Amino acid sequence: MTYKGRFAPSPSGPLHFGSLIAALGSYFQAKSQLGQWLVRIEDLDPPREMPGCAKLILKTLEEYHLEWDGDILYQSKRHDIYQEKIDSWLNSGQAYYCECTRKQIKAQGGFYKGICRDKKLTNSQGCAVRLHTPEPVYQFNDIKHGELTINPALAKEDFIIKRRDGLFAYNLAVVLDDLEQGITEVVRGADLIEPTGRQISLYKLLKKTPVSYLHLPLALGNDGQKLSKQNHAKGIQNDNKKVLLIDAMKFLGFHIEPDMYNARMDEIISWGVKNWSISMLPKSTGSIPLFSNRSL
Structure with a gap:
């Protein structure tokens, strides 16, 4: 290859x-x-x-x-490509709307705890889109440094794939x-x-x-x-x-x-x-x- x-x-x-x-x-x-x-x-x-x-x-x-x-x-x-993938995950339930603010998440310890995962919000106004991650990744292999470990609390978060302001998130893109x-x-x-x-x-x-x-x-x-x-x-x-x-x-x-x-x-x-x-x-x-x- x-x-x-x-x-x-x-x-x-x-x-x-x-x-x-x-x-x-x-x-x-x-x-x-x-x-x-x-x-x-x-x-x-x-x-x-x-x-x-x-x-x-x-x-x-x-x-x-x-x-x-x-x-x-x-x-x-490539916005249409990103949105198409988000829509497919919203339709399958893999992704969901989240209305939590940064201030609220900070008050809960600084890591998102899946509060909106089961709310089934349908109004996207003022909401971010989060991806439910069934397989968190806690370690990965770096070519120079070998196995690197990621903060477990961060690794298992449902992370944002589209921001509250309508902009697409870096990790997805x-x-x-x-x-x-x-x-x-x-x-x-x-x-x-x-x-x-x-x-x-x-x-x-x-x-x-x-x-x-x-x-x-x-x-x-x-x-x-x-x-x-x-x-x-x-x-x-x-x-x-x-x-x-x-x-x-x-x-x-x-x-x-x-x-x-x-x-x-x-x-x-x-x-x-x-x-x-x-x-x-x-x-x-x-x-x-x-x-x-x-x-x-």
């Missing part, structure tokens, strides 16, 4: 250094196995999107010579999209370890074989916060692309010789593909400090 990996950024901000690490990790893993590397724009949340950001992200990938295979998939064009694109392995940041159990449970419900997973450690900024759009990480700058590329590769465990700084960007990427190895990745499943402040 041909290897298919993907990079799936959200257009809520430009690519930052942490995004570059994830893009490079997924690209090197795919290309080192002579596989395909696809790009998906996860534009599920219009209120959080930045106008023109999707084009900016794609332009940045091109500037770093990260060339994707095939067409770009946009989640905003990402699984349906990975199936649509034929993804065989997902390489992404360790901040997405917890949702992995829910995604595997969706594969089981759909009677499909789950993808393999490889989680990369997250980069910490000078303030001790992980580099993310939520924490307002700065977008990567165009005036020091080569330095940022090499710093990101160092973070992933590459040993970079001094003469590499004289190579062209495309030559550095090609060298990275040839010399990539999962064994050199940091062992951490959490966040680790950057090696150089200039990466910020």
